[in-house]
Amino acid sequence: MTTATAYIGTPVSRVDGQAKVTGAAKYAAEFKAPRLAHGVIISSAIARGRIVRINAAQAIALQGVLEIFTHENISGLAIEDACFADALSPPGSPFRPLYDDKIQYSGQPVALVIAESFELARFAATLVQIEYEAAEHDTSLEARRGHAYVPEKYRMGEPVAARGDADAALAGAAVRIEADYSVPVEHHNPMEPFASTAIWEGDDRITVYDKTQGVLSSKQYICNVFGLNEDAVRVVSPYVGGAFGSGLRPQYQLFMAVLAARALKRPVKVVMTRQQMFTFGHRPATLQRLALGADKDGRLVALTHAAIGETSRFEEFAENVVNWSSLLYRCDNTRLAYKLVQLDLYTPIDMRAPGATLGLFALECAMDELAFAAGIDPLGQRWPHAVGQDIEFLK
Amino acid sequence: MNNFSYTRVSDVASAVREVAADSTAKFIAGGTNLVDLMKENVARPGRLIDITQLPLNRIQGTEDGGLRLGALVRNADTAYDETVRARYPLLSKAILAGASAQLRNMATNGGNLMQRTRCYYFYDTATPCNKRKPGAGCSAIYGFNRIHAILGASDQCIATHPSDMCVALAALEASVQVQSSEGQRQIPFAKFHRLPGDTPQIDNTLQPYEIITAIDLPPRGFAENYCYLKLRDRASYAFALVSVAAALEMDGDCIGTARLALGGVAHKPWRASDAEEILNGKPATLENFKQAAAAVVRHAKSYGENDFKIELAQNVIVRALQLAVSMEQPA
Numbered sequence: 001m002t003t004a005t006a007y008i009g010t011p012v013s014r015v016d017g018q019a020k021v022t023g024a025a026k027y028a029a030e031f032k033a034p035r036l037a038h039g040v041i042i043s044s045a046i047a048r049g050r051i052v053r054i055n056a057a058q059a060i061a062l063q064g065v066l067e068i069f070t071h072e073n074i075s076g077l078a079i080e081d082a083c084f085a086d087a088l089s090p091p092g093s094p095f096r097p098l099y100d101d102k103i104q105y106s107g108q109p110v111a112l113v114i115a116e117s118f119e120l121a122r123f124a125a126t127l128v129q130i131e132y133e134a135a136e137h138d139t140s141l142e143a144r145r146g147h148a149y150v151p152e153k154y155r156m157g158e159p160v161a162a163r164g165d166a167d168a169a170l171a172g173a174a175v176r177i178e179a180d181y182s183v184p185v186e187h188h189n190p191m192e193p194f195a196s197t198a199i200w201e202g203d204d205r206i207t208v209y210d211k212t213q214g215v216l217s218s219k220q221y222i223c224n225v226f227g228l229n230e231d232a233v234r235v236v237s238p239y240v241g242g243a244f245g246s247g248l249r250p251q252y253q254l255f256m257a258v259l260a261a262r263a264l265k266r267p268v269k270v271v272m273t274r275q276q277m278f279t280f281g282h283r284p285a286t287l288q289r290l291a292l293g294a295d296k297d298g299r300l301v302a303l304t305h306a307a308i309g310e311t312s313r314f315e316e317f318a319e320n321v322v323n324w325s326s327l328l329y330r331c332d333n334t335r336l337a338y339k340l341v342q343l344d345l346y347t348p349i350d351m352r353a354p355g356a357t358l359g360l361f362a363l364e365c366a367m368d369e370l371a372f373a374a375g376i377d378p379l380g381q382r383w384p385h386a387v388g389q390d391i392e393f394l395k
Numbered sequence: 396m397n398n399f400s401y402t403r404v405s406d407v408a409s410a411v412r413e414v415a416a417d418s419t420a421k422f423i424a425g426g427t428n429l430v431d432l433m434k435e436n437v438a439r440p441g442r443l444i445d446i447t448q449l450p451l452n453r454i455q456g457t458e459d460g461g462l463r464l465g466a467l468v469r470n471a472d473t474a475y476d477e478t479v480r481a482r483y484p485l486l487s488k489a490i491l492a493g494a495s496a497q498l499r500n501m502a503t504n505g506g507n508l509m510q511r512t513r514c515y516y517f518y519d520t521a522t523p524c525n526k527r528k529p530g531a532g533c534s535a536i537y538g539f540n541r542i543h544a545i546l547g548a549s550d551q552c553i554a555t556h557p558s559d560m561c562v563a564l565a566a567l568e569a570s571v572q573v574q575s576s577e578g579q580r581q582i583p584f585a586k587f588h589r590l591p592g593d594t595p596q597i598d599n600t601l602q603p604y605e606i607i608t609a610i611d612l613p614p615r616g617f618a619e620n621y622c623y624l625k626l627r628d629r630a631s632y633a634f635a636l637v638s639v640a641a642a643l644e645m646d647g648d649c650i651g652t653a654r655l656a657l658g659g660v661a662h663k664p665w666r667a668s669d670a671e672e673i674l675n676g677k678p679a680t681l682e683n684f685k686q687a688a689a690a691v692v693r694h695a696k697s698y699g700e701n702d703f704k705i706e707l708a709q710n711v712i713v714r715a716l717q718l719a720v721s722m723e724q725p726a
Contacts (some may be wrong), residue, residue, distance in 0.1 A: 123398075126436045159713070275519075347563070
């Protein structure tokens, strides 16, 4: 009989390990097809404002440049917002690539250059002149913390209701600490960049090799956005070179590759640059304040934890940052709060232990501070309150 | 990337003749920086002259008892050369503090001197940059400038020189051997790189028609008391926020001769002569180290995100001097 413990202490090879380390694994950008065309995405140079003029004449004149897609020349897409949403879209209005002249964040894709070779597409992209009208932008959570609001919908569960009277308990505590924790934006940036190779099969049929953590999500997106039948769209993702959550939603290179393949009736590959890997979802920057109180023996008697996260102006990404603080340690007087600030950035996306990484980092730091203030061993201070110590495994 | 032509040369005379004949030409050796710049459309040479076949790949003694490092010797081979390790360990340590093993295997000594700043805005062609496009403006002065200069910058450019190797070469008073069709000349290391002033597009005093053939190290190697201390945001594969090359000749408990150079703080490897003067002939005490460090940053100017560098630089100087005296290795 195989039990979980049979694997403990025994080396186990990944199923796909050998293929990956020997280079045999084929990733989305490595699929080829006859007449494959290459796409390079141009990113916005401003963080907010609008595109006034696009002059692509010099680029399109180059022999081998096939097309330059912008908001000015694309058509035949879904009209409804809902078509651009996916199963994990937070509430709001999903981002639509190349939709209009509006710039909502720095690095927003504004044009797609398609050419016979990657090198030519990249060179042609440098010749496309884009004139912007820049508007003031807000990208600093710290600067906008005064504009924090309570989200309409808690995507991952709302903060646990207050227990006892945290303020009174804090005021009466023998030992008290208060501390602020600030975490900057974190980008997933896996080794494999986002890439899609879209093979147009004719008769409105398409096969897409996509870097994604959810082929069905990518498939649904393509069907909805481009009005294709479900049985005419096939999305394949044999290997993923790291994603950490960033592949949970379709990313904009998928839209770009399918858009071009459909319009040009030929296979198209679009790969994000390393720089463009910073231009979509991320773990949100977060500001946190904790106040902890303990009695003279170091026992936790009061806990307040307030967090402010960041979201875009078009979707409301709320995550569970603070609830862990009422779960991990026994405390009779707790109060938790979570708010959001809208910034001119792309909407955050889940990243490895979303919310918990942020909240527990702050909580654990604060517990250390409390133990230090109480003059007791930080581990010894935690143990008596650890919830779940009656679990067999921990004994 | 622009289209470009490619020529391979096999002797120095042809190399300088080819480069002088085409104002869009650039030499390429290891290519660890130039190829990146070409991919980002920052460098747009019309022609690449491959110099990897030139006979400049030896390390050998000089007549005055110093050491000549061929321009095409790879950084890794220089750092692990037995003579360099025995006589100029400061240089070896500095080289190994930079880049990654893979890059050091490719990058050449001459190329290390010629590498360009890693200022974010220099690389981002969507933003103004006086170094990339003179007169366009500097995005870093009011932008993200954590990695930028605190010494010798101008209102045109606050970029830093990124090399670790060059910081040690500045402290060791190396000289750069260059050649053109006119003949050979020697550039003292302190005069090789330059401050930005009103012409930040010019990194150094090498003329476009010249080639670096070697870097000469003088006989004094400071092998008894030295330290290369580099502070950065990641423990490896990151450029210095501040680095210090300290080289001392001790005279009992006193400092006979001090050499001090800093990286990550200026448009060029920053030789701290005023601090050296304070240290020369003085007891090796914390008080004197602090006084020397304070002298280095007396005219420092910071730009917001790099404010911390003024204090950090002083701390790194003091620590590097302490380590050079004790010869403990930095953690």
